[in-house]
Amino acid sequence: MALIFTFPCGGCGRRYSVYYPKALMYELSGSGTRQMGEAEDEAERASGAIEAARARAEAQGNIWVDAGVALEVRCECGKRLDVNLMHHPRVPVTKPSVLKRQTGLIPFPTVSKPARGTGG
Ligand SMILES: [Zn+2]
Structure with a gap:
């Protein structure tokens, strides 16, 4: 899964979808080497996942x-x-x-108008 976060600009509210390649994350966090991440990034790019995410954003x-x-x-x-x-x-x-879609019927509130017309 590609790591993508969306940030709104604090100044104007424009939204930015930021893609974090694994190579960068490993390097920043120190949990691995850049080379480790690059292989994963390549696989994701090759699968078209990055382009799809970009198009969606x-x-x-x-x-x-x-x-x-x-x-x-x-x-x-x-x-x-x-x-x-x-x-x-x-x-x-x-x-x-939270993203799980809720299923089920939403009951409509029943509005019962009192039909109390004076016959005329
Ligand atoms: Zn801005």
């Missing part, structure tokens, strides 16, 4: 950023956006359980 009007290329983005509004995950220890993690 852009379809939503988000601006695509590859954190492997730049860890800092300059927004059109002039604000500097630091997309280095290591500087954001509290990145909201999407809980899969």
Whole structure:
């Protein structure tokens, strides 16, 4: 799974979808070597997962950023956006359980109008 986070710009609210290649994550976190990540990144790129994610983000009007290329983005509004995950220890993690679609029928509220017309 490609690691992609969406950040809104604090200045203007433009949304940025930031892709974090594994090579970068391993390097930043120190949990592995860049070479380890590069193999995984290659496999993901080859499978088309990255392009698909990019197309999806852009379809939503988000601006695509590859954190492997730049860890800092300059927004059109002039604000500097630091997309280095290591500087954001509290990145909201999407809980899969929240995304689970709820099934079931939503009962319509029954509105009962009192039919009390005076016959005339
Ligand atoms: Zn902005």
